[in-house]
Amino acid sequence: MSNIGSYDERLRDFDWDIAKRELGWTDGEPLNIGAVCSDWICDRGLADKTALVWEGFGGKKKTYTFADLRAYSNAFAKFLADEGLKPGDRICIFMDKIPGLYFCFLGVLKMGGIAQPLFSAFGDESLQVRLVSAGTRAILTTQKHVRKVRKITDTLPALEKIIVIEGDSDKLKAGEVFFDAEATPRIESFDIHPTGPETPSILHYTSGTTGQPKGAQHVHASIWAQYITTKWVLDLTEDDIYWCTADPGWVTGTSYGIIGPWSMGVTQCVLDEGFSADRWYKFIEDNRITVWYSAPTAIRSLMRQGGETVKKYDLSCLRHLTSVGEPLNAEAVVWSEQVFGKAFHDNFWQTETGAMMIANYPGMPIKPGSMGKPFPGIEAAVLDLKTHEPLTEPGKVGLIAFRPGWPAMFRAYHNKPDVYRSKFVGDVDERSPDELRKDQTLWYVSGDRASIDPDGYYWFVGRDDDVINTGGHLVGPFEIESALIEHEAVAEAAAVGKPDEVNMEVVKAFITLNPGYEPSGDLELKIMNFIRKKLSPLAMPQEIEFTDKLPKTRSGKILRRYLRALEWGEDTGDLSTLEDD
Numbered sequence: 001m002s003n004i005g006s007y008d009e010r011l012r013d014f015d016w017d018i019a020k021r022e023l024g025w026t027d028g029e030p031l032n033i034g035a036v037c038s039d040w041i042c043d044r045g046l047a048d049k050t051a052l053v054w055e056g057f058g059g060k061k062k063t064y065t066f067a068d069l070r071a072y073s074n075a076f077a078k079f080l081a082d083e084g085l086k087p088g089d090r091i092c093i094f095m096d097k098i099p100g101l102y103f104c105f106l107g108v109l110k111m112g113g114i115a116q117p118l119f120s121a122f123g124d125e126s127l128q129v130r131l132v133s134a135g136t137r138a139i140l141t142t143q144k145h146v147r148k149v150r151k152i153t154d155t156l157p158a159l160e161k162i163i164v165i166e167g168d169s170d171k172l173k174a175g176e177v178f179f180d181a182e183a184t185p186r187i188e189s190f191d192i193h194p195t196g197p198e199t200p201s202i203l204h205y206t207s208g209t210t211g212q213p214k215g216a217q218h219v220h221a222s223i224w225a226q227y228i229t230t231k232w233v234l235d236l237t238e239d240d241i242y243w244c245t246a247d248p249g250w251v252t253g254t255s256y257g258i259i260g261p262w263s264m265g266v267t268q269c270v271l272d273e274g275f276s277a278d279r280w281y282k283f284i285e286d287n288r289i290t291v292w293y294s295a296p297t298a299i300r301s302l303m304r305q306g307g308e309t310v311k312k313y314d315l316s317c318l319r320h321l322t323s324v325g326e327p328l329n330a331e332a333v334v335w336s337e338q339v340f341g342k343a344f345h346d347n348f349w350q351t352e353t354g355a356m357m358i359a360n361y362p363g364m365p366i367k368p369g370s371m372g373k374p375f376p377g378i379e380a381a382v383l384d385l386k387t388h389e390p391l392t393e394p395g396k397v398g399l400i401a402f403r404p405g406w407p408a409m410f411r412a413y414h415n416k417p418d419v420y421r422s423k424f425v426g427d428v429d430e431r432s433p434d435e436l437r438k439d440q441t442l443w444y445v446s447g448d449r450a451s452i453d454p455d456g457y458y459w460f461v462g463r464d465d466d467v468i469n470t471g472g473h474l475v476g477p478f479e480i481e482s483a484l485i486e487h488e489a490v491a492e493a494a495a496v497g498k499p500d501e502v503n504m505e506v507v508k509a510f511i512t513l514n515p516g517y518e519p520s521g522d523l524e525l526k527i528m529n530f531i532r533k534k535l536s537p538l539a540m541p542q543e544i545e546f547t548d549k550l551p552k553t554r555s556g557k558i559l560r561r562y563l564r565a566l567e568w569g570e571d572t573g574d575l576s577t578l579e580d581d
């Protein structure tokens with residue numbers, strides 16, 4: 001029996017108080033994510049339970065208990081406070097997925113700071129944009145990455161502290177401080193800053209897929225949504241061994257790679273190594289991972305390696321598979337059923353939403369290619385493109401929208417109040433989440449398009465900016481790309497509009513090939529014939545271009561706007577997020 005049990009019953013009886021109650025929080029009490037994920041778990045008698053199993057390059061392995069999490073996060077909290085950092089300061093965390101990342105993340109929250117995690121693979125320019133934007137006061141990093149910080153310090157007037165938490169303390173430059181939480185005496189108790197549900201907690205920058213990355217400001221109340229979605233969508237129980245492949249530089253890596261699972265007292269595994277199918281499968285086998293949360297870009301890479309690689313490992317431990325970040329092609333769901341005997345359960349959400357919004361639930365039939373249904377407690381709709389009225393006709397494409405006021409909703413875009421307001425239909429300023437939820441005139445508009453089928457399942461079409469307008473008809477890239485990757489030769493695909501005198505835009509597809517296939521006119525023809533049976537004439541690409549690699553964001557999302565700009569001869573815009581290795 002899954003945690004969610006009957007989706008329909010949950011829908012009917014849902015109340016966010018369920019999460020508050022189960023977490024043991026009562027109205028008026030302080031709420032601090034750092035405390036809930038460590039001290040509260042210890043208080044439940046789980047101090048000696050393994051919280052983190054960490055593996056890095058060269059076979060390095062370490063494990064930590066919840067008591068360790070508490071002690072080391074306390075050590076960071078105390079150190080930061082002693083260094084003069086204050087509640088409300090933005091403190092950037094810029095490092096690989098080393099154990100210290102997890103300790104200092106919780107530590108920043110415990111002293112009342114705002115954690116600003118940034119992906120360690122960012123170069124100095126990408127880092128600079130986000131530190132300037134946030135007015136970051138301190139940065140926690142490692143010897144490996146500190147040189148990128150040094151390059152830009154002169155351009156960061158707000159930055160007062162550079163703290164190095166791993167490496168050689170002798171190699172620091174003037175003004176830098178070294179702190180190793182594991183090497184200092186354990187601090188079993190710390191006076192946690194009394195943050196409340198509405199106190200800012202994490203500042204997360206979006207992936208920058210559609211434009212300049214925006215800093216989404218979250219609050220401690222997000223944990224209610226992260227906890228209950230972890231329980232009902234990821235289906236975690238206290239006996240599970242869980243692996244979230246996302247880096248905490250992105251929202252999935254904090255909401256479900258730190259907060260959700262640890263708020264439940266679940267053991268998490270972290271692999272701090274580059275991607276390889278063999279390494280990943282071995283990690284699952286060695287650690288007997290039961291629940292796995294990953295992303296379409298990784299799943300497509302695994303598919304590219306083929307099912308034979310899977311057979312070399314005993315993956316019978318896997319119980320539940322889930323995916324987020326991009327649309328999950330039906331082909332990937334079918335493949336995972338074949339090779340793992342389990343379907344990947346797709347779910348949809350954003351940096352701004354802080355927690356899952358639409359999902360496939362354990363026990364509910366999956367329709368491959370669909371994102372599933374709204375999470376209980378989330379009021380979702382697909383709005384008419386022009387009038388912003390909810391569409392009632394099944395199959396009609398519109399804007400995915402949510403009633404504002406769910407606990408994990410972002411509360412601002414840092415320093416961009418107008419952009420924040422522009423995301424809503426109606427006025428959301430200065431109103432509490434409870435008030436927002438009651439106002440039936442308000443919508444948060446996600447920037448993505450979908451349709452809803454007669455059974456209430458949501459089908460992703462594309463991002464607003466990626467939709468192709470051909471001869472006045474709107475075509476979503478997802479259906480074209482999904483048709484393409486069903487062809488045995490195609491590994492990944494991106495469909496964009498290219499200029500056309502008659503139709504304004506026509507579809508152009510970029511594809512990468514699976515091992516064993518070579519680009520040729522003949523193959524292009526075969527692929528065209530294959531997809532012709534699946535797509536409407538309007539959605540048919542006029543041209544297919546073979547490429548070695550698709551442009552992606554650092555978080556692994558296909559960057560269609562870049563391909564589109566090249567086709568139109570336009571400026572490629574902010575590329576601070578472009579993966580360039």
Ligand code: ATP
Pocket residue numbers: 206207208209210211212213214250323324325326327328346347348349350351352371446447448460463555557
């Ligand atoms: P930016 O907002 O800077 O352009 P981004 O939207 O890619 O970047 P994220 O918040 O990391 O930044 O990603 C959220 C977006 O990812 C969603 O709006 C949607 O476009 C896409 N996405 C996430 N999950 C899914 C899914 N299951 N199916 C389809 N699309 C998804």
Ligand code: MG
Pocket residue numbers: 206210350447
């Ligand atoms: Mg976005």
